[in-house]
Amino acid sequence: MAAYGCKNLVFSSSATVYGWPKEVSCTEEFPLAAVNPYGRTKLFIEEICRDIHRSDPEWKIILLRYFNPVGAHPSGHIGEDPRDIPNNLMPFVQQVAVGRRPALTVFGNDYSTKDGTGVRDYIHVLDLADGHIAALRKLSDPNIGCEVYNLGTGKGTSVLEMVAAFEKASGKKIPIVMAGRRPGDAEIVYASTEKAERELNWRAKYGIEEMCRDQWNWASKNPYGYGSPE
Ligand code: UDP
Numbered sequence: 291m292a293a294y295g296c297k298n299l300v301f302s303s304s305a306t307v308y309g310w311p312k313e314v315s316c317t318e319e320f321p322l323a324a325v326n327p328y329g330r331t332k333l334f335i336e337e338i339c340r341d342i343h344r345s346d347p348e349w350k351i352i353l354l355r356y357f358n359p360v361g362a363h364p365s366g367h368i369g370e371d372p373r374d375i376p377n378n379l380m381p382f383v384q385q386v387a388v389g390r391r392p393a394l395t396v397f398g399n400d401y402s403t404k405d406g407t408g409v410r411d412y413i414h415v416l417d418l419a420d421g422h423i424a425a426l427r428k429l430s431d432p433n434i435g436c437e438v439y440n441l442g443t444g445k446g447t448s449v450l451e452m453v454a455a456f457e458k459a460s461g462k463k464i465p466i467v468m469a470g471r472r473p474g475d476a477e478i479v480y481a482s483t484e485k486a487e488r489e490l491n492w493r494a495k496y497g498i499e500e501m502c503r504d505q506w507n508w509a510s511k512n513p514y515g516y517g518s519p520e
Contacts, residue, residue, distance in 0.1 A: 343436035357442030362508035369508030371515025398471035411480035442481025459502035
């Protein structure tokens with residue numbers, strides 16, 4: 291990039307760099323930790339970005355820490371289509387709703403949360419996309435340096451709340467099976483959104499109802515994603 295005179299970068303990082311946060315909401319100043327190999331890739335690349343900027347301050351870098359992106363494009367033509375068994379909650383719920391899997395396994399119902407299930411900050415992919423546009427605008431600020439922003443809604447939603455919202459949006463029953471905690475999972479993670487609101491002039495517009503509505507629209511139109519039935 292430097293060889294071609296491009297010294298502006300927006301990096302897709304992740305809230306996973308907060309590890310198991312001791313408290314919420316997570317501010318950008320929280321200590322960072324890698325608690326799984328995926329998180330380590332994000333943390334290392336963040337560090338590399340900070341080093342690039344230190345070594346050559348002409349670089350302007352924005353690190354965006356995504357919380358839990360869900361939903362789909364409202365057209366129903368673009369959405370998530372994981373290969374194999376989905377690791378993430380909402381793609382799995384979606385596959386149960388269209389009849390590709392019999393039930394959702396809920397990983398842990400003994401957390402210190404409102405209903406015992408894990409709490410996350412789900413963010414609509416449209417809001418996430420807008421956050422990137424806001425970040426690109428911010429790169430025109432000559433004083434930007436290397437900055438980090440959370441992209442989340444600031445609201446925590448439990449697994450069971452998310453399942454209920456998806457059932458409402460789809461009219462489908464999502465059978466669940468309770469299981470033990472998934473190793474490495476944090477209990478409660480949600481964003482502090484103040485810095486992004488203040489400095490990027492961006493905030494999430496959509497709630498879990500719209501996320502589930504648009505995800506169901508994509509799923510019901512494309513039950514096998516971009517492929518054909520297995
Ligand atoms: N989860 C679950 N069943 C699944 C997948 C996820 O109960 O099949 C839970 C998981 O334990 C967590 C939440 O859903 O509390 C979000 O998980 P996801 O993997 O989507 O995001 P992450 O844990 O990386 O934030």
